Amino acid sequence: MSTIAPQFRLSRFIGSLFDIIFWVLLIFSLAGLPLVFIILFYIKLPVINGQLLTPYLALTWMADPSETIPIIKALIHTTFFHVVAFPGFGFAALIAAATIFVERKFLAKIQLRVGPLYCGKIEGILQLMGDGLKLISKEIIIPAKADKPIFWIGPLLFVGTAGALVSLIPVAPGGWVVANPNVGLLAVFATIGFFPIISVLTAWAANNKWTFIGGLRALHQMIAFEIPLILSLLSIVILTGTLNLSQIVESQQHYWWIVFAPISAIVFFICILAELERIPFDLPEAESEIVAGWLTEFSGMMYGLIQLGTYLKLYAFAGLFTVLFLGGWNGPMVWPPFPADIITHGITIGPITAQIAGLPLFDQNMLNGTLWFVIKTVGVILLILLPRGVFPRIRIDMLLHTGWYKLIGLAFINIFIALGLLYAGVLGPGGLIQ
Amino acid sequence: MVDAVFLALSVLTIGSAIVALEIRSLIYGSIALMITLSGIAGFFLLLDAPFVAMFQLSVYVGSIAVLILFTVMLVRRELIFNKIEDKRRRYAGIGLMLVLMLGIGMIIIGSGMKSMETNSSSVDYKKIGEDFLTYYSPALIVMALVLAASVVGALTLARREDMTNDQRTD
Numbered sequence: 031m032s033t034i035a036p037q038f039r040l041s042r043f044i045g046s047l048f049d050i051i052f053w054v055l056l057i058f059s060l061a062g063l064p065l066v067f068i069i070l071f072y073i074k075l076p077v078i079n080g081q082l083l084t085p086y087l088a089l090t091w092m093a094d095p096s097e098t099i100p101i102i103k104a105l106i107h108t109t110f111f112h113v114v115a116f117p118g119f120g121f122a123a124l125i126a127a128a129t130i131f132v133e134r135k136f137l138a139k140i141q142l143r144v145g146p147l148y149c150g151k152i153e154g155i156l157q158l159m160g161d162g163l164k165l166i167s168k169e170i171i172i173p174a175k176a177d178k179p180i181f182w183i184g185p186l187l188f189v190g191t192a193g194a195l196v197s198l199i200p201v202a203p204g205g206w207v208v209a210n211p212n213v214g215l216l217a218v219f220a221t222i223g224f225f226p227i228i229s230v231l232t233a234w235a236a237n238n239k240w241t242f243i244g245g246l247r248a249l250h251q252m253i254a255f256e257i258p259l260i261l262s263l264l265s266i267v268i269l270t271g272t273l274n275l276s277q278i279v280e281s282q283q284h285y286w287w288i289v290f291a292p293i294s295a296i297v298f299f300i301c302i303l304a305e306l307e308r309i310p311f312d313l314p315e316a317e318s319e320i321v322a323g324w325l326t327e328f329s330g331m332m333y334g335l336i337q338l339g340t341y342l343k344l345y346a347f348a349g350l351f352t353v354l355f356l357g358g359w360n361g362p363m364v365w366p367p368f369p370a371d372i373i374t375h376g377i378t379i380g381p382i383t384a385q386i387a388g389l390p391l392f393d394q395n396m397l398n399g400t401l402w403f404v405i406k407t408v409g410v411i412l413l414i415l416l417p418r419g420v421f422p423r424i425r426i427d428m429l430l431h432t433g434w435y436k437l438i439g440l441a442f443i444n445i446f447i448a449l450g451l452l453y454a455g456v457l458g459p460g461g462l463i464q
Numbered sequence: 465m466v467d468a469v470f471l472a473l474s475v476l477t478i479g480s481a482i483v484a485l486e487i488r489s490l491i492y493g494s495i496a497l498m499i500t501l502s503g504i505a506g507f508f509l510l511l512d513a514p515f516v517a518m519f520q521l522s523v524y525v526g527s528i529a530v531l532i533l534f535t536v537m538l539v540r541r542e543l544i545f546n547k548i549e550d551k552r553r554r555y556a557g558i559g560l561m562l563v564l565m566l567g568i569g570m571i572i573i574g575s576g577m578k579s580m581e582t583n584s585s586s587v588d589y590k591k592i593g594e595d596f597l598t599y600y601s602p603a604l605i606v607m608a609l610v611l612a613a614s615v616v617g618a619l620t621l622a623r624r625e626d627m628t629n630d631q632r633t634d
Contacts, residue, residue, distance in 0.1 A: 177491075213589065216518035223526020227498070227533065234491065234537055249534065256526075273589070 078104045095384065103391060109208075117201040118208045119193055125407070126341035131158045133415050140419035165337075168330035176327065177235035184232030185328065185335035191224045192342035199349040200276045202359050202399035207276060214275040215267060218350065219260055222305065225343075226252040229314065229324050236327035244323025247426065248314035251304055254433030255311075259301035261441035262294040265448035266354050269457055279358030288355040290451060293444040295355045297437050299413070302347045304433065306340070308414060310421040311429060348410040349403070356406045359399030367394055470510060477503030490536045498529040512586030 075083045079100045091097045105111055112118055131146070135153065138145025150156025172178060197208035198217055211217055226249045233245020267273060269290060270281045288295045304311040315323030328336055352358055368390040376385040424432075451457045477500050484496035501524040508517035596604050 180491075180495075211514055213514045213518050216515065216522065220518045220521035220526065223522045223530075227525070227530055230530075230533060230537070231491075231495070246538075249530065253527075253530065271590075 076104065099389065099391070106391070112206075112208050113197070117199070117206045118197055121201070122193075122196040122342050122345050123338065125345045125404075125411075126338060127158060129341050129344060129411055129415075130161075130337070131155075132412075133418070136412065136415055137419045140416075162334070165331050165334035170330040170332055171327075173237055173327050175237045177237065180231050180235035181327075182332075184228060184235065185332045185339070187228050188225075188232075188339040189335050189342065191221060191228065192339040192346065195221045195346040196342055196349075198275060199346055199353060200279055200358065201349075201403050202396045203280075204393070204396050205276075206396060206400070210274065210276055213273045215263060215273040215278075218275075219256075222252075222256060222259070225305070233324035236324075238327050240320040240322070240326045241324050243320050244314045244316075244326070248307065248324055250426070251307070251311060251313060251429060251433070254430050255301045255304035255437070258297050258433060258437035258441045259305065261438060261445065262297040262301065263354060264441075265291045265294045265444045268445065268448040268452060275353050279353055279360065282357040283360055286355060286357040286360075290457065291355070291444050291448060293440055293447070295351075297441045297444070298351065298355070300432070300437060302351065302414065303417065304429070306344055306347060306414065308344075309418040310424045312423060313426055313429060316423055344411065344414060345407070348407045348414060351410045352403060352406040356410070358406075359403045361398070361402030361405075363394070363398050365394055365398040365401060466510060469506075473503050473506045473510070477507070491533070494529060494533045494536055497532065498525050501525050501529060514586075515589040515592065 070085065077083070083101065091101060106116065114120055134157070135145045137143075146154030146157035148154060149160045172181060195218065198211075198214055198221070200207035200210065209217075229248040229252075230245040233241040233248070236242075266278065266287055269287060270278050272278060272281070307314050313323075315325055317323075320326075325333065325336055373389055376383045378384075448457075480496040480499035480503065484493045484500060487493050487496065502521065505517040505520040505525070508514070508520055
């Protein structure tokens with residue numbers, strides 16, 4: 031076994047840990063605490079339950095759940111929480127991370143391999159964490175003749191744009207969406223338009239032939255498939271008469287739009303595969319032809335960011351498919367109601383009975399909606415992953431032919447079907463089926 | 465708040481427009497152009513017109529800027545740009561711009577826009593669609609014809625009769 035650090039002494043290591051702790055405590059108490067007080071002096075603290083939210087009482091609240099729960103309830107309805115945790119980044123990143131692992135296992139099972147196995151004993155469950163640690167600890171290498179500003183900012187912009195797409199997806203009823211503009215679907219189109227720019231700019235900035243070829247392919251492919259993508263969604267807009275994604279979900283209470291727009295759904299699904307650069311449309315990163323396409327020069331956490339952005343995008347598109355065609359959060363009520371005796375009598379543990387006010391943190395509808403949304407989205411994600419284990423990569427002329435000829439024609443067919451249903455008075459506002 | 469956003473957007477838009485004109489690197493110039501176009505989308509958002517803003521983003525940034533970027537990357541610079549360094553041209557250009565802006569500003573101020581109500585609610589995009597299909601339908605038809613003609617023209621230009629593809633097997 032080779033030694034990584036030959037001069038290593040455990041006693042010195044522990045001593046250095048204590049050193050670090052000492053300095054952190056010293057600097058925090060001398061500089062950090064005054065800084066905290068100065069900041070607290072300026073920010074306006076919210077009033078919850080008629081009581082000012084002062085951080086000096088934090089320990090008191092922690093000891094008393096009846097004080098903590100209103101604060102948590104107020105917190106989960108803030109924009110900050112929406113953006114960072116639940117319908118926004120945290121939730122999406124969790125699904126994205128799970129997708130990365132599930133993809134490897136799923137493809138392995140399809141192809142009769144075992145997939146990740148050793149890391150974490152049980153079916154390689156810690157593989158993802160290991161990969162993440164590796165990416166974080168790896169050196170970031172910038173090519174010598176690269177255009178550094180664009181090269182640095184590319185992965186960040188990619189993740190940011192994917193996050194913008196995620197923020198438009200409504201997850202549960204009752205306003206569980208980060209941004210709910212009236213022109214939500216148009217905002218989706220506008221956001222999708224940024225991806226080819228980012229990929230071609232980073233590809234150009236890396237100053238490498240493989241990346242540039244990959245970037246041009248990405249540009250061709252995404253532009254070619256953007257038009258059928260937009261056209262396939264027009265039939266939904268015609269049927270619902272709105273561009274707001276939450277209202278589109280609400281219009282599917284009784285039936286899903288995939289029933290009336292199956293061709294649109296198929297076209298949209300193929301376009302998703304192309305926009306996500308997944309097999310059979312993964313020409314921009316065809317690893318057997320052009321190394322890794324436009325990702326060739328990225329290393330370390332920059333590649334990690336691109337990976338995160340890709341899977342956030344995957345979640346966002348799968349969520350969009352669910353929202354537009356599969357009825358979003360609609361589904362039969364399967365979530366059990368919050369036990370009523372806890373609200374009335376409190377929790378009894380042995381001799382102690384704790385009365386906790388305002389306990390159901392989330393209402394039943396929201397939890398049920400989230401459950402259905404996640405089930406449907408995971409199903410769509412698995413459908414998106416499936417072709418990777420089954421299909422080969424297609425040629426670029428076939429890809430462009432598919433995008434520019436066949437899919438556009440198919441998308442128009444369903445637009446005419448939707449118009450026919452609308453004018454015949456079957457669907458839409460004032461139609462036979464409401 | 466709105467004033468601060470307006471000022472920031474103005475600085476961003478005009479600044480990046482100047483950068484787009486003046487910078488040596490064509491790629492950075494096209495990026496600056498994208499920022500300018502996005503800034504204009506921001507102005508539309510401030511004007512309570514998210515519909516127009518989203519179309520500004522998806523059409524101008526998503527398509528036209530990509531086209532410019534594509535051209536700049538693929539074509540050699542000497543082939544499309546013949547550079548003439550001339551101080552007088554620059555001043556003439558700035559003067560022309562000032563004259564144009566003054567003229568347009570006079571027209572706008574004289575057109576009774578000052579008496580416009582600023583507190584009215586934003587126009588719904590459905591109303592825009594209705595207007596397009598009723599009162600402005602001739603304009604819509606003309607626009608459609610122009611676009612169709614340009615599509616046909618582009619197809620005619622791109623069509624190559626003399627080229628045969630030996631590699632294709634299908």
